[in-house]
Amino acid sequence: MSTQALDTKTPVSKFRLSGGASGIVIALIVIIVALGVASPRFLSVGNLTDITRQAVFVAIIAFGATLVIAMRGIDLSVGSTLAFTGLIAADLMNRGLNPYLSVGASLAVGTLIGIVNGVLVAKVKIADFIVTMAMMVITRGLIMVYTEGIPLTGLSNPSFQVFGQGFVGFVPMPVLVTILTFAAVYFLLYQTRFGRYTLSIGSNPEAARLVGIRIDRIKIAVYALTGYLAALSGVLLTSRLEAAMPEAGEGYELDVIAAVVMGGTSLAGGRASLLGTAAGAVLMAVVRNGLNILNVNTFWHQVVIGAIILLAVCADKFGGRSRDT
Amino acid sequence: MSQSEHALKIMGVGKRFGVTNALSGISMNLARGEVLGLVGENGAGKSTLMKILSGAHARDEGDIEIDGVRVDIRQPADAQRAGIGIIYQELSLFPDLDAVENIFIGQEMSVGKYPNMTVPLRKKAMRDCAARILNDVLGVEIDLDCPVGSLALAQRQIIEIARALNSNANILIMDEPTEALEKAEREQLVRIINDLKQAGKSVIYVSHKLDEVLKICDRVVVLRDGACVADLPASSLDVNKVISLMIGGSLAKQFPTKSSPGADPVLKVEGISRRGAFENVSFELHEGEILGVAGLEGSGKSRLLRALFGDGASESGRIVLKGRSTSISSISDGMNNRIAFLPAERKTEGIFAEHSVGWNLTASSLSKFGGVRLDRRAERIQCTNYIRKMGIKSEGPQQSIGRLSGGNQQKVLLARWLLTEPDVLLLEEPTRGIDIRAKADVYQLIASSAQAGKGIIVVSSDSTELLGLCHRILVMFEGEVVGILDAASASEEAIASLSIQRT
Numbered sequence: 001m002s003t004q005a006l007d008t009k010t011p012v013s014k015f016r017l018s019g020g021a022s023g024i025v026i027a028l029i030v031i032i033v034a035l036g037v038a039s040p041r042f043l044s045v046g047n048l049t050d051i052t053r054q055a056v057f058v059a060i061i062a063f064g065a066t067l068v069i070a071m072r073g074i075d076l077s078v079g080s081t082l083a084f085t086g087l088i089a090a091d092l093m094n095r096g097l098n099p100y101l102s103v104g105a106s107l108a109v110g111t112l113i114g115i116v117n118g119v120l121v122a123k124v125k126i127a128d129f130i131v132t133m134a135m136m137v138i139t140r141g142l143i144m145v146y147t148e149g150i151p152l153t154g155l156s157n158p159s160f161q162v163f164g165q166g167f168v169g170f171v172p173m174p175v176l177v178t179i180l181t182f183a184a185v186y187f188l189l190y191q192t193r194f195g196r197y198t199l200s201i202g203s204n205p206e207a208a209r210l211v212g213i214r215i216d217r218i219k220i221a222v223y224a225l226t227g228y229l230a231a232l233s234g235v236l237l238t239s240r241l242e243a244a245m246p247e248a249g250e251g252y253e254l255d256v257i258a259a260v261v262m263g264g265t266s267l268a269g270g271r272a273s274l275l276g277t278a279a280g281a282v283l284m285a286v287v288r289n290g291l292n293i294l295n296v297n298t299f300w301h302q303v304v305i306g307a308i309i310l311l312a313v314c315a316d317k318f319g320g321r322s323r324d325t
Numbered sequence: 326m327s328q329s330e331h332a333l334k335i336m337g338v339g340k341r342f343g344v345t346n347a348l349s350g351i352s353m354n355l356a357r358g359e360v361l362g363l364v365g366e367n368g369a370g371k372s373t374l375m376k377i378l379s380g381a382h383a384r385d386e387g388d389i390e391i392d393g394v395r396v397d398i399r400q401p402a403d404a405q406r407a408g409i410g411i412i413y414q415e416l417s418l419f420p421d422l423d424a425v426e427n428i429f430i431g432q433e434m435s436v437g438k439y440p441n442m443t444v445p446l447r448k449k450a451m452r453d454c455a456a457r458i459l460n461d462v463l464g465v466e467i468d469l470d471c472p473v474g475s476l477a478l479a480q481r482q483i484i485e486i487a488r489a490l491n492s493n494a495n496i497l498i499m500d501e502p503t504e505a506l507e508k509a510e511r512e513q514l515v516r517i518i519n520d521l522k523q524a525g526k527s528v529i530y531v532s533h534k535l536d537e538v539l540k541i542c543d544r545v546v547v548l549r550d551g552a553c554v555a556d557l558p559a560s561s562l563d564v565n566k567v568i569s570l571m572i573g574g575s576l577a578k579q580f581p582t583k584s585s586p587g588a589d590p591v592l593k594v595e596g597i598s599r600r601g602a603f604e605n606v607s608f609e610l611h612e613g614e615i616l617g618v619a620g621l622e623g624s625g626k627s628r629l630l631r632a633l634f635g636d637g638a639s640e641s642g643r644i645v646l647k648g649r650s651t652s653i654s655s656i657s658d659g660m661n662n663r664i665a666f667l668p669a670e671r672k673t674e675g676i677f678a679e680h681s682v683g684w685n686l687t688a689s690s691l692s693k694f695g696g697v698r699l700d701r702r703a704e705r706i707q708c709t710n711y712i713r714k715m716g717i718k719s720e721g722p723q724q725s726i727g728r729l730s731g732g733n734q735q736k737v738l739l740a741r742w743l744l745t746e747p748d749v750l751l752l753e754e755p756t757r758g759i760d761i762r763a764k765a766d767v768y769q770l771i772a773s774s775a776q777a778g779k780g781i782i783v784v785s786s787d788s789t790e791l792l793g794l795c796h797r798i799l800v801m802f803e804g805e806v807v808g809i810l811d812a813a814s815a816s817e818e819a820i821a822s823l824s825i826q827r828t
Contacts, residue, residue, distance in 0.1 A: 191698045193691045200688060203677040210636070210668055210675075211689035211741070212660040270679040 023315055024262050024279045028286065035290040042293050049172075051285045053240070056178040057082070058252060059281035060233040062259040063185040064226030066277045067195075069260050071202045071222055072269030073128045077117060077135035078230040079252035083245070084139040085110040086234035089160075090152045090244035099160040107231045113139065114227020118220030136253065143246050152244040164240025174236045181229065186274050188225075198222055202269025254309070255284050262312035280312075331393070332357045332527040333378075333409075333496050338387030340373055347373040348551045351387070355496065360518060360528045362542035362559065364535060366571050367730055367760040369548040371531055375498055378529075379411040380404035391496070410489025411498040418481055420474025425455040427473055428488045458487045462524070463517055478622060479510035486517065490526075497521065498529045503537060504758065507621040507786055508821045515541055533760070535564045536789070549573055568761060579765050580793035581772040586614035590645075591780035592749050594633070597642030602628035603804040606642070610749065610780040615771065617795035617812065618784045619820045625804040627669070630751050630784045634666035635659030647748065660689070665742035669754035669784075675738045676726050683708040683722030685737050690745045711740040716766055732763020739770055750774060750781045756790060768794055788817045802826050 035042040061078045068075045089106035093099055113135065120131040155161070166173040189195035197218050200208040209215055230249075238244045261267060262283060263276025287308060291301050333355040340348040348370045355361050365371045376382040378389070380401040389396055396407045404411070418427050429451050435444040452469060459467050467480050476484075482502060489497055499518075503511045518528055518541060532538050538545060539559050547555040547570040555570045592610040597603070603625035610616050620626040632639045638654045645651070646662055653659050659666065668674035677685055686708050687694065694704045708722035717736045719729055726734055735755070742750065755771065756764045771794060775781050785791050791798050791812070798810045800823040808823045 187698075193699060196684070196688075196691060196699065199680070200677055203679050204673070204675075206674045207668075207677060207688075209656065210666065212656050213688075214657065270677065 022264075024264060024276050024283060024312075027262075028279055028283050031283065031286055031290070035286070035293070038290075039293045042290065047289065047293070051282070051289045052175055053172065054289065055282045055285035056174045057233045057237050057249075058255045058259055058284060059178050059278055060181050060236070061226065061230050061252065062256045062263075062277045062281050063181055063274060064222075064229040065256045066260050066263070066265050066272050066274055067185070067189060067198050067222045068226055069202075069257070069265050069267060070189075070269055070272035071198050071219065072205070073121065073219070073222070074132065074257070075117065075223065075226050076129070076132040076253045077113065077139065078226060078256055079249035080136045080139040080143070081110055081113050081227055081230035082234035082237065082249035082252060083143055083247070084113070084234070085231035086238035086248055087143055087147065087152060087244040087246075089235050090155055090238050091146075093155060093157060093160060094152060099157050103160070103163070103235050106235055107228055110231020110234065111224050111228040114224035114230075115220060117227065118223030121223065122216035122219035140250075147244075147246045149246050151246060153242065155238065155242045155244075160239055161242065162239075164236050164238070174240065177232065177236060181232070182274065182278060185225075189272060189274055194218065194221070199270055199272060202271075204270070255281075255305075258305070258309045258312060259284055261309070262315075267313070283308075330356060332359075332391065334390040334393075336388045336390070338374070338377060338384050338389065340377060340382060340385050346551050348377070348384075351548075351551075351553050353546050353553060353556055355527045355529065357495075357527055358522050358525045359544065360522055360530055360542045362538035362545040363529055363531045363548065364533075364538055364545060364567060364571060365548035366762070367732070369571070370551040371548055372500070373551075374548070375411065375500060375529070375531060378404065378409055378496075378498060405492055405494075408493055408495040409498065410492060410494030410496070411500070412482065412485045412489060412502060413500055418473050418484060421472050423472055424459070424467055424469045424476075424484050424487075425452050427484055428455045428458070428491050430488070432492060454491070455487065458490055459483070462490060462520070463487060464520065465513070465517075477510075479506050479513065482506070482514070483517070494526075496527045496529065498531070500531045501533065501758070502530070503532065503534060507824070508788070509621065509825055511537070533758075534787075535567050539564065539567070547571055572762065579761075579768065581769050583615075583772070583796060584613060584776045586775070586796055587612035587778065589647075591647055591778075592633075593643075593645035595643040595645070597632070597639035597644065599628065599632055599637065599639045601804075602632065602637065603639075603801070606806050608799055608806065608809065610782060612778045612780060613775050614797070615775050615781045615783060615795045617791035617798040618782060618801065619786075619788060619791055619798055619824060620801035621824050622786070624801040624824065626784045626801045627753055628804075629801070630753055630782060631666065633659070633749070633782070634664055634751055636666070660745065663746065663748040664751065665689075665745055665747035665749070666751040667738055667742055667753060667755060669757060671731065671734055671738065671758070676734055678727045680726065681723050682712065682717070682719050682726050682729070682737055685726045686711060686722070686740050687744065689741055693744075707744065711744060715740045715743075715770060730760070730763070732759035732766070735759050735763065735767060736770070739767065743774065748779060750779055752781065752783045754785055755783060756785075756787070788820045791820070792817065800824055 041047060065075055065078065085106040088109050089102045092102035092105055117132055117135055120126050121128045162173060164174055168176050197213045200213060201215055201218060205215065237248060259280030260277050263280035264273040265271060265277060287304065288301060291304060331354045335351055335353050338348060338351045339346065351374060363371055373382065377384045378398065380398045380403050383399050389398060391407045398404050398407060419430065434447040434451050436447055437444050455469060459465055463483055463486065465483055467476065467483065473481050473484055486497065502514060506514065521528060530538060530542055539562060542559045545557055545559050545562055545567065546553060547567065549571060589612050590609040591612050595607050596605050598605055606629055618626045618630065628637060631637050633653065635653045635656045635658045643650060644653055651662055653662060677688065683705060687704050691699065694700045705722050712719060712722065715736045718733050726737060752771065756767050771781060783791065783795060792815060795812050798812055798815055798820060799806055800808045800810065800820060802824060807826065810819060
């Protein structure tokens with residue numbers, strides 16, 4: 001059956017999901033059906049569009065984070081990076097800079113934050129958890145210093161609005177961007193040396209070093225990619241809200257990690273399922289939306305999300321996907 | 326204390342995993358003060374049997390008697406209570422704790438009658454007791470205060486033995502105890518085993534090193550395909566006889582015929598040094614030559630080999646590759662200079678366990694397969710070629726490497742480096758922990774690479790292997806080359822006496 005079969009991703013099974021990922025799809029379907037039964041409003045076109053819009057911001061970042069986690073890394077700075085880069089785009093435009101240049105600058109800053117993370121992790125060899133947590137606090141702090149907690153509004157330039165609010169045919173722009181991002185990261189992860197090296201590092205860092213993989217470069221590139229995607233998400237969100245909110249993206253780092261892990265990418269590294277991540281991001285949005293529709297007290301939302309994350313990690317641990325010896 | 330003459334009696338023990346019979350109808354005895362050798366190929370059931378005795382697996386059928394009393398071993402605590410201690414191949418010590426803490430782990434002495442986790446420990450008493458076991462019973466000097474992670478492997482192993490003795494084990498199971506030890510340390514272990522025997526302890530000695538098994542043990546039990554095929558006094562056996570019992574046939578020849586090396590040096594090393602690792606090392610490696618490197622652990626042999634690959638590179642001296650002076654300061658330099666390196670630790674430094682045979686095979690030569698996008702078709706074809714050429718037993722490139730035997734994994738790793746088309750192959754312990762047939766295959770593959778004109782350096786702690794495989798053997802001691810022997814006229818004794826610099 002497999003004409004190009006080399007690893008677990010054969011052409012036929014390219015879109016088939018590995019053990020963990022098929023679990024998430026089943027979970028997703030079960031939850032959607034349950035919510036559909038519980039509230040007729042849930043399956044309305046308007047609500048489904050809402051869910052999709054919510055999911056994309058997390059999904060775009062989670063595609064990058066999939067590589068980070070598959071490499072045995074972690075990135076907690078993505079939520080703050082999203083807000084910080086969104087603010088930069090908004091501020092530059094408010095100061096009269098061309099929207100495209102503003103967006104470009106914002107994406108560059110996001111990439112730069114990723115590079116700094118990557119250099120500190122790969123070259124200075126500080127634990128990724130500490131580096132990205134510090135970066136999360138620093139960037140959020142800078143936002144607060146600059147805005148004093150007040151949103152930057154008045155982004156009415158139509159050529160900026162199109163990023164978050166426009167349509168191509170009947171497809172909303174943010175959804176289109178998400179699909180394109182998915183395709184690009186998918187190609188990178190499964191079709192290139194870069195992806196192979198990323199997974200190799202996660203699978204066995206010492207062996208990776210001894211086959212001549214430049215681990216530091218790959219790590220920096222993966223963090224840079226994630227920073228870039230956080231900025232992309234930040235631009236879309238800012239454009240959609242027509243405002244840069246100081247508290248935008250708060251808690252996204254957890255949603256992103258949850259989406260990746262629920263999607264079947266192992267926290268132990270070495271394996272990644274990008275399609276699973278996409279499903280994970282949708283699941284997070286579905287659950288939040290469902291809780292709203294069912295009028296569950298907002299304070300309970302966190303409890304439910306936390307429980308889902310724990311469940312996903314348990315499934316990862318006991319789902320027969322323990323590391324082969 | 327008991328009237329039974331047997332310390333351990335195993336009667337018809339069997340174990341199934343799914344549909345496969347890992348063990349069936351195993352019966353054997355172990356007398357007090359006896360050293361029993363347990364041998365067999367990988368997968369013959371040795372480790373399953375040991376796991377049953379140590380409580381890691383529960384048996385499906387049969388009975389076990391200790392000192393004439395039937396025992397039911399279902400978990401490690403049961404085995405400990407029954408007086409069975411196991412010394413694992415991969416040491417199970419806590420590297421950050423010192424010797425005393427390790428020896429008493431889980432059975433600390435504490436103040437008062439009622440043991441409780443929050444009662445103060447009797448540190449002095451534990452220390453004295455540990456010192457007594459190590460110095461008096463085992464006759465070794467070990468620093469009791471330094472974390473065991475910083476001790477030599479042989480000392481760590483002795484601490485494991487001390488731990489077993491401290492828990493009143495009368496039956497000690499040793500799993501490949503000398504696999505990673507140097508000759509002098511091996512001799513120390515043999516002495517300790519003899520002392521234990523005198524003291525009435527029984528030992529089950531599991532090893533691939535058959536000459537050693539025959540020397541140390543009183544009796545040898547051979548397992549094949551989960552069954553016991555021979556139970557004979559060691560004095561009635563020789564290595565060849567044991568091998569044919571193990572494989573159920575005879576092995577044509579372990580080492581291939583040596584072809585003569587070419588005249589041109591492929592690698593010339595002139596006075597290279599790295600502080601704290603090796604000093605002023607010079608040698609020549611010719612095309613088609615297999616050069617062995619012997620020496621104790623810590624003699625610098627592995628550091629030298631890795632330095633030639635660019636991992637912990639040399640700081641001074643000259644390296645000439647095919648007549649061209651070059652510098653190797655990183656792994657990329659090594660690979661660009663067509664040098665290949667097979668590390669000793671297959672699991673931690675070699676394989677990508679979650680991934681397929683093909684993935685593992687091409688890991689160091691992916692740039693051969695397409696530009697931006699990997700050409701997986703070409704990759705698969707190449708992998709299939711190598712799998713056939715190297716005689717790797719697998720279902721094909723897409724099979725998970727974790728499912729292969731150690732010997733086949735090693736062949737994949739060797740293929741990984743042959744695929745880079747190297748001029749120089751650096752092999753560190755190329756046959757560690759693989760079974761006899763796979764060893765012979767690996768030797769054959771090394772010899773045919775040499776025949777193809779590659780220069781090969783083999784670091785090994787097995788001097789039989791070095792003598793059988795290599796043309797010349799370079800011996801290191803404390804970072805320096807103390808001799809280069811011609812394998813045809815050298816002997817294990819010559820290597821050993823050079824390695825410890827005693828005449």
